[in-house]
Amino acid sequence: SQTIHQWPATLVQPVGSPLSLECTVEGTSNPNLYWYRQAAGRGLQLLFYSVGIGQISSEVPQNLSASRPQDRQFILSSKKLLLSDSGFYLCAWRRPALAGGPLKPILFYEQYFGPGTRLTVT
Amino acid sequence: AQSVTQLDSQVPVFEEAPVELRCNYSSSVSVYLFWYVQYPNQGLQLLLKYLSGSTLVKGINGFEAEFNKSQTSFHLRKPSVHISDTAEYFCAVSAYGGATNKLIFGTGTLLAVQP
Numbered sequence: 001s002q003t004i005h006q007w008p009a010t011l012v013q014p015v016g017s018p019l020s021l022e023c024t025v026e027g028t029s030n031p032n033l034y035w036y037r038q039a040a041g042r043g044l045q046l047l048f049y050s051v052g053i054g055q056i057s058s059e060v061p062q063n064l065s066a067s068r069p070q071d072r073q074f075i076l077s078s079k080k081l082l083l084s085d086s087g088f089y090l091c092a093w094r095r096p097a098l099a100g101g102p103l104k105p106i107l108f109y110e111q112y113f114g115p116g117t118r119l120t121v122t
Numbered sequence: 123a124q125s126v127t128q129l130d131s132q133v134p135v136f137e138e139a140p141v142e143l144r145c146n147y148s149s150s151v152s153v154y155l156f157w158y159v160q161y162p163n164q165g166l167q168l169l170l171k172y173l174s175g176s177t178l179v180k181g182i183n184g185f186e187a188e189f190n191k192s193q194t195s196f197h198l199r200k201p202s203v204h205i206s207d208t209a210e211y212f213c214a215v216s217a218y219g220g221a222t223n224k225l226i227f228g229t230g231t232l233l234a235v236q237p
Contacts, residue, residue: 043128043229044166044212059224090165099173106173108154109216111225113165 002027006091006114013121019064019078021117023091026072031093033074034111035066038088050074081121089117124149124215128228136236137205143198143231145187145213155196156214156225157187166212172196183207208235 007022025031035047046059048066056066063082067075074091091114100106125148135141147153154173158166170181177189187198196213213228 044227046224049224088163092166100175108171108173110168110171113158113167115165116163118163 002093002095002112004091004093004112004114006089006117008117009115010118011120013081013119015083015121016080019076019081019085019119021076021089021091021119023074023076023114024072025074025093028072028093028095030071031095032109033068034092034094035074035076036090036092038090038116039086044090048076083121086119086121089119090114124151124153124217124226126213126215126226126228128213128231130231131229132232132234134234134236135203138202140201141199141203141207141233143211143213143233145196145198145228147194147196147213147215149194149215149217151217153215153217155187155189156216157181157185157196157198158212158214158227159183160210160212160230162209169198169211203233203235205235205237207233209233 003026005024032051034049036044037047038044048058050056050068053068053071064078092111094109094111097110098105127146129144156171157169159169160166169185170179170187172179172189180186185200187196189196210230210232212230214225216225
């Protein structure tokens with residue numbers, strides 16, 4: 001079965017310090033991977049997604065960057081943290097699935113989320 | 123482009139009472155619809171999804187949702203809630219197909235079940 005891990009679970013960092021959050025997926029190959037940020041009262045914001053090694057798309061220009069050095073590893077980084085970077089960071093991967101019957105199959109994708117990292121910038 | 127609106131940021135309800143969490147979406151193309159639940163300090167878990175066919179879909183933990191195309195809504199319901207249902211609930215949409223399969227989330231509704 002597939003599992004997704006995030007490290008660390010919680011992090012407290014001073015303003016101006018660097019950041020590195022790690023996400024790894026087990027039990028699948030070549031997954032699409034996603035980084036979301038959840039700020040209080042603002043829902044989930046898609047930050048980056050990756051369809052393969054070295055392929056990163058940014059959804060929101062900001063202080064963060066992402067990298068995918070290996071097939072099942074997705075890293076979120078920053079050179080200098082801002083107070084506004086505080087939040088709950090979620091990694092996700094997608095899995096294709098089939099629904100409907102044999103005459104009219106529906107291909108769709110389910111996203112599965114990791115346990116998250118709580119980042120507090122002080 | 124798609125968007126999702128969850129008008130209620132918080133819904134207080136007493137235990138064993140029914141509840142409805144509202145979700146409206148906007149899209150110029152056909153979409154898939156999802157409800158996710160997030161317990162405190164945890165990731166998101168899929169509750170249910172609408173792909174096609176019957177407009178009433180059932181999910182885990184006794185929740186169900188009804189897709190209404192004319193009203194572009196996908197409201198979540200449960201006939202009798204428990205304390206353990208206290209969590210944040212997110213509605214999301216995804217356009218058919220697409221290499222990236224981006225999910226667009228609403229801002230979430232906190233369901234607070236009181237004894």
